[in-house]
Amino acid sequence: MITAERKPLEEIINCVKPFERILLVGCNECVTVCAAGGRKEVGIVSSALQMAFLKQGKNLQIKEHTLERQCDPEYVEELSTMITGVDAVVSMACGCGVQEVARRFKTVPVFPAVNTKFMGASERQGIWAERCQGCGDCLLGVTGGICPIARCSKQLLNGPCGGSGSGKCEISPDVDCAWHLIWERLKALGLQDRYEQIIPAKDWRTGRGGGPRKIIREDLAE
């Protein structure tokens, strides 16, 4: 999923300061799962914003709404009935949701209330870790199901470097060495031979190197 973290309230407060009426929009997908921008967080941020402004004698009016999915135009359309009379939208979705709202409502300013972080997995309750960078040409099949692009600090395709120790990355003892994990996994699978095959230089065109990407499924597109 896409992970996100709430921005510092001060930053959100500064964004909405000039406005009287805002629409605070959450998303029921990834940001709900990572507890950053779902219905619950919308409620908390709404409450915090109102208190912050009440302290200064200002009654900020907030409409709260959480969409099923903020990155789909069909769901974003729901906001069209709520947006009248609103000075600004604050979105608690990932960057995709924020942009979809901005695209649909051209004359209303939209501010993000979360920082979109990465594509990751939940390691356990309350902890999420980066797993994928969307390079567009998955090589997990040759790296034992562990991605060196997302999880090696140097993105080495033929690691590990000389800096790792005790299975940890040189940048921090809190970061696992991806190549240590890959090696352990290859051993467990009996695929040690594979390690000595040189993985060739990557074609970054399938990733961000090729510019903004798009998927067109002719069979589905209207």
Next chain:
Amino acid sequence: MKTESVLEKVIKSGRLAVTSECGPPRGAVAQKVIEKAEMLRGYVDAVNVTDNQTAMVRMSSFAAGILLKQIGLHPVLQMVTRDRNRLAMQADIIGAYTHGINNMLCLSGDHPQFGDHPTAANVHDIDSIQFVQMVRKMRDEGKFQGGADIQNPPKMFVGAAANPFADPYELRVARLAKKVAAGADFVQTQCIYNLEKFEQWMHSVCERGLHEKCAILPGITPLKSAAMARYMKNKVPGMDVPQQVVDRMAGVAKEKQAAEGIKICVEAIHRLKECKGIAGFHIMAIEWEQKVPQIVEAAGLYPRPQVD
């Protein structure tokens, strides 16, 4: 003077400056660099050395620049943000300065998809405006981008590029203003064929007083043939070649097209000399360096002032 640069001295003297360019070879052949550069000797104040132009691997602009320096010419070190992060860029800047190179042109660079390594990753750690800021900070504050002090900071005369024709047109002057605010001492523009539109742009540039803070050198590229004119018009992003220029090239016999191209470019220089705010010309004769002396003379820009 901010630097020891001859280009800066010419510009500050109030005379029209002339720069040209030299694309390094695709191999370890120093002689090719020297041959190209020698054609320009005495006719230009500084020579741009391109950095992996059109995203094709070539001899590094740093190394080719040193070759120019060794034969007594004044290179403008072009550097793109596409291929290096800020560490490598700053290392090369102090390295180049160590070898006496004191002009730079800060660019973002063409996308790799246009070159011969389309699968390469883009670096773009910083963009061209941040790049100008970085080089200016290195010079004026003696600080690396990260904040640490530099011993004997590189005193670079900082250049940037501008395209008066790219879309959205209304942003063209504003973006130049950003580059000037970032610290650009001079600007070399995209090749100019649409003189009217350029003059309009220049008018807006002068209205904002940008020409007083930054030397504007319009880019001039002689057309070799009608085919080249058509190619520039249709295939090169951000290029504005009016139809009448293409027609004029196509209107003469094939063997006379090169001469016509030179004539068009000399006429353009004569006309733009009268344009307010121009500080000189950047003559980019692509793989046609031998024509630069002829153009410079015909344009009345010869001899070059002696400022040393």
Next chain:
Amino acid sequence: MQPFEPVIVAFCCHYCAYTAADMAGSQRLCYPPNVKIVRVPCSGKVDAIHIMTAFQKGVDGVYVAGCLDGDCHFKNGNIRASKRVVYVRRLLEEIGIEPERLEMVKISAGMGERFARIAGQFTEKIRKLGPNPVKRAESPAA
């Protein structure tokens, strides 16, 4: 001018603090009437939004009273509650409300006397802090 009488909400776990409050009553122990008790099935049931809403409505102080460490009827509800209180204290701080207005306390069912003492001490602390700044701004006349 009338002396400031804080309004305090105590979210009390049914299995411990709430029973302790009951115990305090049956022991005829006095505790300030400022404390309004909200019974919850477990301190872990108390969510950030409940606490925020209380403050937004003008309450001057909130405490969450859960079981002693290791005694939670639902294993770790009290531990979760403690973490949530830390989280909300940080939120309050971010919007310029004294985090001291919110506390987590641990009480067993038999500790009637401790319940009364905490209620008294917390009320005193809030009295010193003064009214909730949100309420203060909302009704400047009061």
